[in-house]
Amino acid sequence: MTDAFPKPARNVTVPEFEPKTTMEKPMKIYSKAIILVAALALSACSGAGRFGPGGAGGIGGAGGSVSDPASPAYFQQTIGDRVLFPVDQATLTAEGRDLLTLQARWLMTNGDYSAIIEGHADEQGTRAYNLALGARRSNAVHEYLISQGVSPARLKTVTFGKERPIAICSVESCYSQNRRAVTVIAAGGTS
Amino acid sequence: MKTIQVLGLVLALIGLPSATFAQQSSGPLRIEITDGVIEPLPFAVPDFVAQTPAAQEFAQSISAVIASDLAATGLFREIPKDAHIARPTSFDSPVQYSDWKAINAQALIKGAVSAGADGKLVVKFRVFDVFADAQLGDGLQFGGSTGSWRRMAHKVADAVYSRITGEGGYFDSRVVFVSESGPKNSRLKRLAIMDYDGANVQFLTDSSSIVLAPRFSPTGDRVLYTSYETGFPRIYVLDVGTVKRRALDVQAEAMTFAPRFGPDGRTVVFSLSQGGNTDIYKMDIDGRDAQRLTSTPSIETAPSFSPDGARIVFESDRSGTQQLYVMGANGGEATRISFGKGRYGTPVWSPRGDLVAFTKQANGRFHIGVMRSDGSEERLLTASFLDEGPTWSPNGRVIMFTRETQGASGIPALYSVDISGRNLRRVPIDGGASDPAWSPLLK
Missing domain, CATH: 2.120.10.30 (TolB, C-terminal domain)
Known part of the structure; x- marks a missing residue:
């Protein structure tokens, strides 16, 4: 049985404590990506949210026209920007490697772009562990792209753990979409 | 950047009004929380006595927070105020133990609040072991700003909890x-x-x-x-x-x-x-x-x-x-x-x-x-x-x-x-x- 704490009878709160919450803008690293994203709201996954505060660029759409093979939109939607992982695994599947080979080829052809590889986990895990697991997944993609010839200087990795699911139900059909590493194309160098 | 005012909570022993309030460190009023299933200990917290007009708005709230703290532990059970026979109107008036025994209150927490013109609040309390006809420990008082009235209530509840369980409290925390x-x-x-x-x-x-x-x-x-x-x-x-x-x-x-x-x-x-x-x-x-x-x-x-x-x-x-x-x-x-x-x-x-x-x-x-x-x-x-x-x-x-x-x-x-x-x-x-x-x- 679960009971709520009894509410205080009254709340005569004297505001002695008023933290400032104004902060400098975050996400500098994504600012270029946001500009690109603005052109196209299409997403690889229906029902996906917008590019949310705190990052997770893999959720939104990428810029340019899908019909232009040199556009980030083509990369995202025609090639495919993400690979999926089995439960608690960070090893690339055969399909994942095939996709990443195509991603690497696109990156080699379109040398003006850099990429941030986001690693994600499903909600079935504790927060810190999932951050570590997401780091493993993004690194697996990072290493594979480098092995295919992409310069490490053009790639960064980030983990979001279980903080940015793409599918929000609590069953395997959603979890399998959330266990992912997404290659998010950004203009210019990442440094 | 605004700085948070440091709470100056002052703790003091209340002067003992008579020799009969000698400290009782042991007695029947005790919860051993290492035991297995326990029956919550019934307690009464009548509204604290407002000793100045400005204290009126805090007296009831403070006793309510104390009761809420203790009851939320699952170790204590509050006897609702409408069941009380006695309604203390003075902090120092003698306790009529029979009034509290009649409603089976094993612990009685009696307190008073005064608010000065300087915006300072003083909260004092005594705990009584009803079935031993005796006060449990010394009376205590806390002083602080009116804005910290909930903290003072938590401090009273922590002191009561500690006296009865023998363990440290946790209510005055964030x-x-x-x-x-x-x-x-x-x-x-x-x-x-x-x-x-x-x-x-x-x-x-x-x-x-x-x-x-x-x-x-x-x-x-x-x-x-x-x-x-x-x-x-x-x-x-x-x-x-x-x-x-x-x-x-x-x-x-x-x-x-x-x-x-x-x-x-x-x-x-x-x-x-x-x-x-x-x-x-x-x-x-x-x-x-x-x-x-x-x-x-x-x-x-x-x-x-x-x-x-x-x-x-x-x-x-x-x-x-x-x-x-x-x-x-x-x-x-x-x-x-x-x-x-x-x-x-x-x-x-x-x-x-x-x-x-x-x-x-x-x-x-x-x-x-x-x-x-x-x-x-x-x-x-x-x-x-x-x-x-x-x-x-x-x-x-x-x-x-x-x-x-x-x-x-x-x-x-x-x-x-x-x-x-x-x-x-x-x-x-x-x-x-x-x-x-x-x-x-x-x-």
């Missing part, structure tokens, strides 16, 4: 946590702080970046947490009084998370991910003396110091699944302490040093549990779709944690449970809340 809003795939998160019972929620950051897992310093004046301000997870330290924050000085490009203070208040232990590998490091709060404590290709995270600072409990999947390990404060060989079926994470050493609280996943369910720091006597306290991230009350009797409901509309909330597994309660907070960290008892 909890820092992550306030959550918005849909699950684009959650807005901001750091917030509140009284332990969910009152007085104040925000410490805005929601422009994901923030995770705040942790108090041993003195409760600073908070370590992880933020995505730069786009990457990074550890920050925030001064609770000024709300100023700065990044912990670790190498740029590295992802850092899961920080926790050591008991010295200067050492920070945390996880750093590089090249896909996550290990545990420690460093001085000013960024000096960085030291790598684990060097394995497996995941090592969620470190927590023992209260004496000599050891660190952490989680690792070096065996193939997440398990708990203990190592020395400078790293070195680690001893596995979790051996049950399932996965173990987020270990937190209790303030008493004897127990480790953890999250366990088994058969698709999540549990909060405790075990002795050598791994023996594992006990699961909760079970649900998703329970995680325990934090200890200052006296080591209660654990607060995150419970998230499932599905697209799933939302996290804070719950507390005592270490016997009884008295599961939701902490009343508007909106979603996760990752609680309990402060030490305030001074």
